Amino acid sequence: MTQFNKTGSVPVTVHYRTATVDGVNMFYREAGPKDGPVVLLLHGFPTSSHMFRNLIPLLADRYRVIAPDYPGFGYSDAPDHTKFAYSFAHYADMVDDLMGQLGAKSYAMYVMDYGAPVGYRLALKHPERVTGLIVQNGNAYEEGLKAFWDPIKTYWASGSEKDRQVQAALLTLDATKFQYTDGVKDISRISPDNWLQDQALLDRPGNNDIQLDLFYDYRTNVPLYPQFQQFFRDRKPPTLIVWGKNDFIFPEEGAHPYLKDLPDAEIHILDTGHFALEDKLDEIAPLMNDFLDRTLLK
Incomplete structure (x- = not known):
């Protein structure tokens, strides 16, 4: 697809590609000079690289931009959750593999929501490769886990089926729309394509269990916060x-x-709110x- 760069005058071609990573077809968007x-643009829940569709052309005149979809999101494969480990550690390994296949030996990372633990785990694997960070509503501190997380923390503590099913309320259309519109002053700037596309993908057979597995696995990120913070102090990206x-x-x-x-x-x-790119791209x-x-x- 051809779009225009930040000057509005030079066309930018965005490529939509798939690579095989750990036996799974992993979709990614790529643009810019080789x-x-x-x-590296790392998306959040419940979206995909689609969240970067408008940003990519504004970066691609000088930068090689790569935006993958994690398995279970966007256009990547979504294997059955009983046969594939849906975890942030696995996602970090898969993004690492993808970047190796693409010959990307160093990268600045845009991390948002789920993209933060994926990106920071990647940084722990290869701290020398991280040339910079753009952090947009991506958490690495206990102070950032407020009231929204209380029911999820209950699920983390119990691991029970009852508490697991409570989280299914986060997979509804109302919840998806809320993520895009809550805290936004002018909702007319938010395209409904966002929540309708995300919801269509969330509603695929078997996807509820994928997302509930990930909600539970998010607990494994919190003990790594001190290591993420040590990376910040040691490397000072x-x-x-x-x-x-x-x-x-x-928050x-x-x-x-x-x-x-x-x-x-x-x-x-x-x-603005959670998906800041939707109304604050300018x-x-x-x-x-x-x-x-x-x-x-430089």
Whole structure:
């Protein structure tokens, strides 16, 4: 598909590709010069690389942009959850494999929601490969796990089928729409294509169990927070934080602790919700281009 770059004058071709990773077809979007610095875009729940569809052309004039779909999301395969490990450790390994196949030896990472533990686990595997971080409502601190997480923490503690099924309410159309619209001042800026596409994929047979497995596995990320924070302190990657302050899932309280470990990080708290790119692309894209130009092209 051909789109236009940030000047609106030069066409950008976005390629839609699939690679075989651990026996699974893993879909990814790719654009930009093959020899350009790599920017890896890691999506959240319940979406896919679709969340980056408008951002990619605004980066791809100078950067090689890669945006994968995790298994069970977007256009990647969704194997039965009894035959495939849906875990953040597995996702990090699969993204690592994909980047190896694509010859991406270093990369800046945009991490959002689920993308944060996937990306930070990847950083622990290869800290020397991370050239920068763009953090958008992606948590790495206990302070960021507020009221939304209380029922999920109950599930983590019990592992019971009863508590598992309580989480199924998060897989409904109302819940998906809420994630896109809550905390947004002008909902007319949010395309309903977002929640309708996400919901259609969530509603595929067997997908409920995939997502419930992931809700449970999220508990394994929290004990790694100290290691993520140590990575920040040791490597001091250039970091841009762009955070929707009205996000009920990952509230603003999760943004500011980054500055304890990354005191030179640039932070911008935006008046929006969870999926900040949907109504604040006009603010985030210039901040990203300025940040990446200063850190990756110096």
